[in-house]
Every structure is written in C-alpha cells, then in structure tokens.
Amino acid sequence: MGLWLGHLKRTPLLLFIVLYTIATGGPFAWVAAMSVRTTPEIFGNPYALPTHLRWDKFVEAWTTSNYGTYFWNSTIVVVTAVALVTIIGAMAAHCLARYRFRGRRTVRFLILSGMVLPPQLLILSLFQIMLDYRLYNSLTGLIVVYVATQLAMTVYILEGFFAQIPQDLFDAARMDGYSDFEIFWRITLPIGIAAIFTTVTLNFIILWNEFLYAVVLLTEDSRRTLPLGIMHFMGGHQLDVGMIATGLMIAILPVILLYAFFSETMIRGMTAGAVR
Amino acid sequence: MAVVTVDKLSKRYEGSSELAVKDVAFTVGDGEFMVLLGPSGCGKSSVLRMIAGLEPITSGTVSIDGRVMNQVAAKDRDIAMVFQSYALYPHMDVYTNLAFGLRRRRVAREEIDRRVRSVAAKLGLTPFLSRKPHALSGGQRQRVALGRAIVRDPKVFLFDEPLSNLDAALRVTTRNELIKQQDELGTTTIYVTHDQVEAMTMGDRMCIMNKGEVIQIGRPLEVYRNPADTFVARFLGNPPMNLLTGRLEAAGERPTLRLEGAVFELPDWSLTALARYRDRELTAGVRPEDLWETPPLGLEAQIVLLPVRVITVEPLGAETLLLLSLDGSEQELIARVGRDTALKAGERASIALDSSAVHLFDPATTKAIPRAG
Numbered sequence: 262m263g264l265w266l267g268h269l270k271r272t273p274l275l276l277f278i279v280l281y282t283i284a285t286g287g288p289f290a291w292v293a294a295m296s297v298r299t300t301p302e303i304f305g306n307p308y309a310l311p312t313h314l315r316w317d318k319f320v321e322a323w324t325t326s327n328y329g330t331y332f333w334n335s336t337i338v339v340v341t342a343v344a345l346v347t348i349i350g351a352m353a354a355h356c357l358a359r360y361r362f363r364g365r366r367t368v369r370f371l372i373l374s375g376m377v378l379p380p381q382l383l384i385l386s387l388f389q390i391m392l393d394y395r396l397y398n399s400l401t402g403l404i405v406v407y408v409a410t411q412l413a414m415t416v417y418i419l420e421g422f423f424a425q426i427p428q429d430l431f432d433a434a435r436m437d438g439y440s441d442f443e444i445f446w447r448i449t450l451p452i453g454i455a456a457i458f459t460t461v462t463l464n465f466i467i468l469w470n471e472f473l474y475a476v477v478l479l480t481e482d483s484r485r486t487l488p489l490g491i492m493h494f495m496g497g498h499q500l501d502v503g504m505i506a507t508g509l510m511i512a513i514l515p516v517i518l519l520y521a522f523f524s525e526t527m528i529r530g531m532t533a534g535a536v537r
Numbered sequence: 538m539a540v541v542t543v544d545k546l547s548k549r550y551e552g553s554s555e556l557a558v559k560d561v562a563f564t565v566g567d568g569e570f571m572v573l574l575g576p577s578g579c580g581k582s583s584v585l586r587m588i589a590g591l592e593p594i595t596s597g598t599v600s601i602d603g604r605v606m607n608q609v610a611a612k613d614r615d616i617a618m619v620f621q622s623y624a625l626y627p628h629m630d631v632y633t634n635l636a637f638g639l640r641r642r643r644v645a646r647e648e649i650d651r652r653v654r655s656v657a658a659k660l661g662l663t664p665f666l667s668r669k670p671h672a673l674s675g676g677q678r679q680r681v682a683l684g685r686a687i688v689r690d691p692k693v694f695l696f697d698e699p700l701s702n703l704d705a706a707l708r709v710t711t712r713n714e715l716i717k718q719q720d721e722l723g724t725t726t727i728y729v730t731h732d733q734v735e736a737m738t739m740g741d742r743m744c745i746m747n748k749g750e751v752i753q754i755g756r757p758l759e760v761y762r763n764p765a766d767t768f769v770a771r772f773l774g775n776p777p778m779n780l781l782t783g784r785l786e787a788a789g790e791r792p793t794l795r796l797e798g799a800v801f802e803l804p805d806w807s808l809t810a811l812a813r814y815r816d817r818e819l820t821a822g823v824r825p826e827d828l829w830e831t832p833p834l835g836l837e838a839q840i841v842l843l844p845v846r847v848i849t850v851e852p853l854g855a856e857t858l859l860l861l862s863l864d865g866s867e868q869e870l871i872a873r874v875g876r877d878t879a880l881k882a883g884e885r886a887s888i889a890l891d892s893s894a895v896h897l898f899d900p901a902t903t904k905a906i907p908r909a910g
Contacts, residue, residue: 429624437638438612
C-alpha cells in the first residue's frame with residue numbers, strides 16, 4: 262500500500278519529466294533526423310524518419326559550404342574568450358570575495374551591472390567603438406567583446422563560490438608564507454575548480470551559439486563563426502533546410518561533448534555548499 | 538627563546554565606532570602556556586590575530602623577543618597558528634598539508650620529508666599521510682592541524698579555539714595530548730578559548746578578557762580563588778559563583794554580614810578595611826562547593842547556617858546540584874552537595890556556609906574587596 266502511494270506521488274513528477282524531455286529532446290531528434298536527409302526528402306515528408314542515411318552531407322557541408330572555416334573561427338574565438346574570461350573573472354571574483362578594500366561595492370556593482378543590460382542596447386555603441394579601434398570585422402574584436410559580455414556572469418558565479426571558502430584557509434596560507442597571488446593560484450583555484458568548470462561550460466555554450474554580436478561585428482565570409490555560417494544557408498527566396506540541419510548538427514557537437522564530460526562537475530559547482 | 542609582549546594593544550574594525558580590543562597588555566614568558574579566556578565576542582581572537590599578523594593593529598605594539606612586529610608580515614614572524622576550523626587545505630593530502638609551509642620556506646626536499654615523517658609519527662598520522670582531509674575524522678584533522686604547526690618548529694604557537702569542533706570525549710583526550718606536546722616542545726604558546734575547563738587545565742597562566750579589555754591575569758587556581766571582579770567570579774567555575782546581596786554591619790570590632798535570615802562574622806576582613814561599606818549593601822560571593830548540606834568536621838567554627846527553600850534538585854551522579862532560595866527573599870543560589878542528599882524540591886532546610894570562603898565585591902564597581910593581609 263505504502264509502495265503504491267509512493268508511486269502515485271511520483272506520477273506527476275514522472276509525467277513532467279517525460280513531457281519536458283519530449284519538449285527539449287524532440288526538436289533535437291527531429292533536426293538530427295533531418296541532418297541525414299536531403300531537402301527534397303524533407304519537403305516531401307518533414308516528420309518522416311530517414312530511409313537512407315546520407316552521411317555525405319556532413320562532408321559536403323564541411324568542404325563545399327565552408328563549415329570547416331566557420332568551425333575553426335568559432336573554435337579560435339570561443340576558446341580564447343573562455344580562457345580569458347575565466348582567468349580575469351576568477352581573479353576579480355577572488356579579490357571581491359576575499360579583500361575588503363575601498364570602493365569594493367562600487368566595483369562589484371559596476372561589474373555585475375553588465376548582466377542586466379540587454380545586448381541590443383550596447384550594440385550600436387559597440388559597433389562604433391570597434392570601428393574606432395580597427396577591431397571591426399576581426400576575430401580579435403569579437404573575442405574582446407565576448408570577454409566583456411561574459412565577465413559579469415563569470416564573476417557573479419565565481420564570487421559566490423569563492424566567498425564560501427573559509428577565511429581560515431587563506432589565513433593559514435598567509436602564515437605559511439604564501440603571497441596573495443600564490444594563495445589565489447594554489448588555494449582558491451584548486452578548491453574552486455568545480456565552479457571554474459561551471460563557468461567554462463556555461464560560457465562555452467553561450468558563446469558557441471552567440472549570434473547577435475557576431476552578425477553585427479563580422480561581415481567577411483572567411484571570418485564568420487558557425488551560427489553565422491548556418492544563417493548563410495537561408496537565402497532570400499529559398500531555404501536549404503537539409504543543409505541547415507546538417508550544419509546545426511556540426512555546430513552542436515562540441516557543446517554536447519563538453520556537456521557530457523562536465524555536466525556533473527557543473528551541477529556540483531552550481532549547487533556546492535561550503536568547503537568542508 | 539621567545540617572549541611575546543603585547544602593549545596597549547587596541548583594535549577598531551572598519552565601520553565600527555567602538556574598540557573591539559582596548560589597551561590590552563600582557564607578557565608571555567619563554568616557553569610559557571598562556572590562555573586567553575573570555576566569552577565569545579570579547580576580543581580574544583582579535584588579539585591573537587593581531588599577534589599572528591593577520592589583522593592590522595589600530596594602536597599599541599606586539600613584540601617578540603623585544604622586536605616590534607607591527608610592520609612585520611605574518612610569514613616573517615616565525616609564528617604557527619592552529620585554527621578553530623583546522624584550515625586544512627582540502628585539495629591536498631595530509632603529507633602535502635604538513636609540507637606546504639616548509640616548501641614555501643625553501644627547505645630542502647629531504648629535510649621536509651624527514652620533518653614531515655617525524656611529526657606524523659609523533660602524532661600517529663603516518664597511516665594517513667596520503668589521505669585527503671575529508672577522509673579523516675575530526676580528531677585526526679585536529680592532529681594534522683597541530684602537526685602543520687609543529688613541523689615548522691616556530692618560535693611561538695597560537696591556538697584559536699582548536700578543540701571547540703570536537704565532541705566531548707575527544708576533547709578531553711586531545712586536550713591531554715596538547716598539554717603533553719607543549720610540555721615536550723616547550724614552545725611559547727598563546728591559546729584562545731571560551732572553555733574554562735581548558736583554561737584551568739592547560740594554561741600556566743590565564744588572561745581573562747571581557748568586552749575587549751583584560752580583566753585579570755594570573756595562575757588558574759589563583760584566579761579561581763581570588764577573582765578580580767564579579768565577572769571573573771561568575772565566568773570561572775561551573776556552576777558559577779553565587780552572588781548575594783548583603784549588608785555590612787559591625788559586631789564590636791569585627792565586621793559582620795547580614796544576609797536574609799543570617800548574620801555572620803567575616804573572619805578575613807578587618808572593620809577598618811571595610812569602613813566605607815559600613816551599613817551599606819555589599820555583594821557577597823559564595824562558590825557552590827563552599828555550601829554544605831552537613832558541615833564537614835573541623836570547619837564547625839566558621840560555619841553559618843542559612844535558612845533556605847529547595848527549588849530544584851539536580852542529581853548528576855557523582856554529585857547533586859541544589860537550586861535554593863534564601864528563605865524570605867528572592868535571592869537564589871546553587872549548592873553542590875553529595876550524591877546522597879535527601880533534600881527534595883519544595884522543602885525548607887538549612888544549608889551550611891563556610892564563612893571563610895566568602896568573597897566580597899563592591900556593588901558599584903563590581904571589583905573584589907581584597908582580604909586583609
């Protein structure tokens with residue numbers, strides 16, 4: 262009886278999980294199916310399962326449709342931006358969490374206010390700044406913008422985590438003779454590694470899929486990142502749905518791999534309590 | 538050799554208008570074990586952190602062997618500290634935790650290994666050297682924290698409530714372990730605690746603090762027997778000293794104290810010493826162990842019988858605590874009597890007071906009134 266009641270109580274939860282999985286996984290499965298079908302096949306029956314797996318579409322996308330270049334551009338921009346934002350963000354978070362200095366609140370407010378401003382608001386002035394500094398239409402420019410936009414969230418997550426590391430650890434390291442930077446490097450970073458992984462994963466996913474800044478700041482085809490490359494297939498009068506799906510699958514692969522490897526660490530980082 | 542001198546040390550924290558530490562001064566002799574004792578928030582940890590160099594000093598000086606340390610960085614003071622939370626680096630194994638401080642000091646690798654292993658053997662940590670702190674018990678972590686301090690062979694040890702995270706049984710064994718280690722090493726030690734049992738059993742001397750100020754410094758039993766004021770009297774001893782309001786009178790040349798229901802002579806004071814309190818109210822202090830259900834043999838001459846009403850009886854096994862009220866008044870007192878007491882709650886009784894064990898305090902200043910000679 263008790264067991265029955267237990268099952269009954271869990272039914273709504275199970276139902277919710279099933280529906281949620283269909284809602285999120287369904288479109289993904291649909292795009293995955295389309296990625297190995299041709300556009301005429303798809304227009305013939307959009308929801309059908311592939312009758313013939315056309316893997317050659319991936320080769321075609323990579324070579325003739327320039328996806329190789331887009332992928333490489335995305336990799337350069339995202340890896341560099343994530344590396345920079347992690348290092349700068351971790352240092353800033355360490356200082357904000359650890360030191361009581363004059364103007365700390367103001368600095369914190371200014372950094373975190375970056376989170377509340379919508380990108381559409383910044384895009385015009387950003388465009389002008391990029392032009393002035395000759396960073397328009399360059400991967401370096403996009404990296405700088407990405408670092409700036411993701412810094413607020415990175416500092417926010419890391420500061421919350423670093424603040425929970427007991428002060429005694431830092432005092433002990435100071436008495437052991439370590440400098441402020443060594444303490445950051447040897448204590449904060451290794452202890453906060455779960456939070457670091459969290460921000461790395463989140464930033465990677467967000468930037469890998471970023472479209473708005475990229476479309477405004479990059480115009481040359483050879484510098485486009487993956488999300489722009491996919492848009493390339495959407496012509497004015499025709500839509501190569503099959504190729505878009507293939508492109509999407511190529512684009513999404515690194516994100517899935519990253520999430521598969523780091524999802525547990527990421528969840529631990531986001532839910533971690535005090536260090537014991 | 539290390540003598541730690543703290544002189545007129547004060548601390549004001551940013552954003553606070555009050556001093557957290559006010560003009561604290563004491564000297565800890567070479568190899569001495571000094572305990573800073575006081576309730577939480579009394580400033581004892583702030584004093585320790587200023588000695589350690591972890592907290593800037595607002596005014597006053599900290600010196601070690603005559604050298605003023607105010608501007609010397611924590612790492613250059615040759616001090617090791619054991620923290621309340623142990624502060625073990627969670628991502629390093631026990632060996633690395635012990636070696637971490639030595640590595641920074643550029644000690645040779647072989648020497649580090651020798652010292653770490655010798656300290657680990659001494660503290661029984663050898664089997665755990667490759668474990669991370671989270672895989673250790675509370676007692677083991679505490680020993681690693683102690684080992685990390687010992688391995689550096691510093692001039693001064695600082696302890697910040699190192700036993701307060703341990704359970705009661707472990708606390709007793711670790712306390713004895715600490716006493717043994719300190720005896721062997723003979724290193725100058727300053728130990729902060731709010732636990733009076735630790736202070737009484739561990740310290741060569743204790744420094745009692747309250748509200749940022751030093752109230753009394755002395756050997757533990759000396760302080761227990763002669764508390765400087767009512768705060769110390771109540772803070773040391775469990776149950777604390779009973780404080781009763783009485784009236785000072787005179788019987789011929791001798792001073793007497795009138796409590797509710799009893800008048801008795803004060804054998805340790807002269808009337809001249811108490812002249813200013815004559816016919817005024819005084820605070821009398823009596824420790825629970827100086828109250829008797831039946832007076833012991835040989836003490837009859839100085840025994841006074843107080844009429845009381847028993848409020849509660851608390852049998853603790855080895856002894857029994859009686860909460861009493863002086864008959865005819867609201868004043869309550871606790872007596873520590875034998876385990877076989879027949880007294881019951883609600884009964885009226887006479888409780889014997891050893892009049893030579895009475896302490897007197899000025900009711901206005903709360904300071905103790907010294908005994909004559």
